[in-house]
Amino acid sequence: MEKPKTMAEECRRRWSEIAAGTYYFNRDEEEVAVLKTVTREDVLAFFKDNFSLGGHYRKKLVVHAIPTNRTESSSEDNGGGGGGGEGTRGSGGGGEGARRGGEGGEGARGGGEGGSGEVEETDIGEPLLPQPTVISDIAGFKGSLPLFPPTTPHISTSL
Known part of the structure; x- marks a missing residue:
């Protein structure tokens, strides 16, 4: 996972969560954790x-x-x-x-x-x-x- 390069990028990401009303601020970390469990066989079956x-x-x-x-x-x-x-x-x-x-x-x-x-x-x-x-x-x-x-x-x- 890549960290935001600028403060504006981080601010934009957080405000998009607020504007959408989801307030899911640690979305990136949780998505990476799930993606690490995906295997090659899962992708081929999909x-x-x-x-x-x-x-x-x-x-x-x-x-x-x-x-x-x-x-x-x-x-x-x-x-x-x-x-x-x-x-x-x-x-x-x-x-x-x-x-x-x-x-x-x-x-x-x-x-x-x-x-x-x-x-x-x-x-x-x-x-x-x-x-x-x-x-x-x-x-x-x-x-x-x-x-x-x-x-x-x-x-x-x-x-």
């Missing part, structure tokens, strides 16, 4: 569960922004209107709104049906990605996401 293809908790949100003033000639110039880039293989190109891959979610392989975590492959050895879900109601999608509770003060503030 990566496998959350990021690798077929992980139980893997989620992916891909946003395709489609301009409303697009003309037919401009969509032909860039290959028919989009998609294409990295990570969109199997998504079928562009589309209206945002797309959300259902990996690891409800009814997706590796998450809801037995939890094997195995990923099917195509006949040329590439992983077979699940079809994306088009999100047309953005407000409804945001409303369906879980909310985190507000932080509570680390020390008692009652007088």
Whole structure:
């Protein structure tokens, strides 16, 4: 852990705790103590569960922004209107709104049906990605996401 180099840096750190209302002034020391207990196996297991293809908790949100003033000639110039880039293989190109891959979610392989975590492959050895879900109601999608509770003060503030 690195000590603050200036008094202003230390003051800013303490005032941010006061402004947030958490009053957790020894946060750095406690975080370092927890980080010292993390092993290489813990990091690899976290990566496998959350990021690798077929992980139980893997989620992916891909946003395709489609301009409303697009003309037919401009969509032909860039290959028919989009998609294409990295990570969109199997998504079928562009589309209206945002797309959300259902990996690891409800009814997706590796998450809801037995939890094997195995990923099917195509006949040329590439992983077979699940079809994306088009999100047309953005407000409804945001409303369906879980909310985190507000932080509570680390020390008692009652007088």
